[in-house]
Amino acid sequence: MRLLRILLGLAAVGVVVAAFRDSRRQRWLRPATSGFEGDDDDRLPTALETEEPVLGYDGMDRDTLVDWLSEAELDRATLLRIHAYESANMARGSVLDTVDDLLG
Numbered sequence: 001m002r003l004l005r006i007l008l009g010l011a012a013v014g015v016v017v018a019a020f021r022d023s024r025r026q027r028w029l030r031p032a033t034s035g036f037e038g039d040d041d042d043r044l045p046t047a048l049e050t051e052e053p054v055l056g057y058d059g060m061d062r063d064t065l066v067d068w069l070s071e072a073e074l075d076r077a078t079l080l081r082i083h084a085y086e087s088a089n090m091a092r093g094s095v096l097d098t099v100d101d102l103l104g
Helices: 002-019 062-072 076-088 093-103
Strands: none
Touching: 062 093, 076 093
16 A cells, blocks of 8 residues: 555656656756846846747647738737747747737
8 A cells, every 4th residue: 555655746747747847858847937137028038938828839830820910900019028038039020010900
């Protein structure tokens, strides 16, 4: 019975490690934060985004993404995350121009 408890404990530790470890990038997952220092909403995030800013972003091609951005009515913080992510990854000019236009 004691061996079973030890094995279950080790299995639980393994599950926790698997849940908080990004095996693809070989690093620990960080908690979600706003990505901004201070309360100034006009600043870009201090660290470049490495995760897609909205679910399904990486699955959209350039034209679909530009159409979606124009229709989605996203808030300023989301647009800033998209801008930082796009700049750090694909850097597609038409996507960045669309985000810049939406940011005003």
